[in-house]
Amino acid sequence: MSSEAMVATSQPMATEAAIQVLRDGGNALDAAITASAVLGVVETYSSGIGGDCFILYHEASSGKLHAINGSGRSPAAATPQAIRDRGHDSMPEQGILSVSVPGAIDAWCSANEKLGNLAMKDLLAPAIHYATNGYVVSPVIASNWKPHEALLAQTEESARAYLLNGQAPRAGTIHRQPELAKTMAMIADKGRDAFYQGQIAEEIVRFSDSHNGLLSMDDFANHETEWVTPISADYRGYRVYEIPPNGQGITTLMALNILRQTELSNLPHLSADHIHLLSEAFTLSMAERDRFIADPDFKDIPVDLLLSDDFAKSQYNRINMSRALTQPVKSAMPKHKDTVYLSVVDKDRNACSFINSVFYSWGSGLVAGNTGINLQNRGSGFSLEDGHFNQLEPGKRPMHTIIPAMVYRDDKPLLSFGVMGGQYQAMGQTYVLSNWIDYGMDVQESLDAARFFLYDGQLSLEAPIGPDIQRQLASRGHRIVSGEESHGGGQIIYIDWENGVLHGGSDPRKDGMAAGY
Structure with a gap:
């Protein structure tokens, strides 16, 4: 601090x-x-x-x-x-x-x-x-x-x-x-x-x-x-800002919109229900990312539709809490x-x-x-596939995984944060922000918490997530990979306007350090 x-x-x-x-x-x-x-x-x-x-x-x-x-x-x-x-x-x-x-x-x-x-x-x-x-x-x-x-x-x-x-x-x-x-x-x-x-x-x-x-x-x-205009979505009274496409920040916003349809805090943190719901919301959002996100100079991207309440509700209604999605869309992007x-x-x-x-x-x-x-x-x-949104063309920007984020309330910035790790970044942002908003964790706790990542049909769990939770998730149809690697890294600064204090957090999965004066 x-x-x-x-x-x-x-x-x-x-x-x-x-x-x-x-x-x-x-x-x-x-x-x-x-x-x-x-x-x-x-x-x-x-x-x-x-x-x-x-x-x-x-x-x-x-x-x-x-x-x-x-x-x-x-x-x-x-x-x-x-x-x-x-x-x-x-x-x-x-x-x-x-x-x-x-x-x-x-x-x-x-x-x-x-x-x-x-x-x-x-x-x-x-x-x-x-x-x-x-x-x-x-x-x-x-x-x-x-x-x-x-x-x-x-x-x-x-x-x-x-x-x-x-x-x-x-x-x-x-x-x-x-x-x-x-x-x-x-x-x-x-x-x-x-x-x-x-x-x-x-x-x-x-x-x-x-x-x-x-x-x-x-x-x-x-x-x-x-220089572009940021895109945003409301999550439980907080305004979350991202870079627009060709960046994948919209993926975070789509996932948050899905989670906003329910009271996530009613689910115990890192319970099977909690992991399942976030993973399914992210899978649905990633599928839309891979269909539509590309260079807007080359493709018309339906940003307003993808961030609409009606679309979020329809996506949420596709989630079965007893069963994993049976046909996850395989990403064309490297992991x-x-x-x-x-x-x-x-x-x-x-x-x-x-x-x-x-x-x-x-x-x-x-x-x-x-x-x-x-x-x-x-x-x-890029893809070489004819007609693919992200097809290689001269002078085109590829769909980008790197996404900085910022959270506002009452027109003031509260959080400046991001999560590293390629395809995990949007999932990581969603999870870390939910830890802070839904579960009341401080910024360091939000980064420290054990992570999970559903990608290409495999649900990878960091080692602290134990065998009982793994069995419950497997019974819902998830293919479990446990303890093989950590997911991403991240940094957060929270601005406490009331007390005039800055709170910094740095991910223990890296060599990082938050410091101030």
């Missing part, structure tokens, strides 16, 4: 750097950019300047909630036939053909220019420091690094950046990224044009060409961040992987909900030439 300002991120180094920015006169947005830049160095398998970024920002002086879509588009040469001509019957999950134009840097610079207090060169300085001088690899980071040695060994550039003598760094070793440091210093000096029109873009395109990729200089020069989410509230009560991602662990698995940039694989979310 604190009274002045609060930062919550998945790494202490990022939290500490963001706190210093606030002390130096930066606002919540400035601090969030610094934290994200540091995370792109010290948690580079999850995030970085080769990825995309979405931002929700409450501007205290105007009371306005700004929404920023920093997702990149597919190359102009990207067509289903171009992918098939390169020997693929479906979108590759990783590799150069999975790479879309990274949107993070333009989003950071665009947001900073409009809303920030400090210069980008100051905001990037801590990340450049860690890339140059190194950081200590934690056990959590090391455990996420080791399984990907084979992927990172496939190219000289990624092996040079991320392996030591062919192996992932062990916990307690110091890792440096000198090439990335030089790239970030160029951005700090020359701004977004260094990335999208200068030497950095040229090197990425050269690297793409050398691997039979599709990226061009025009793809980078034509990239623009989009996971990695993202960083962070939240910042400053002394003026500007609030920033900020998410950055390269999608899978290590994104495409490729480092672009001598830039040190880990390129995202967001293009793997």
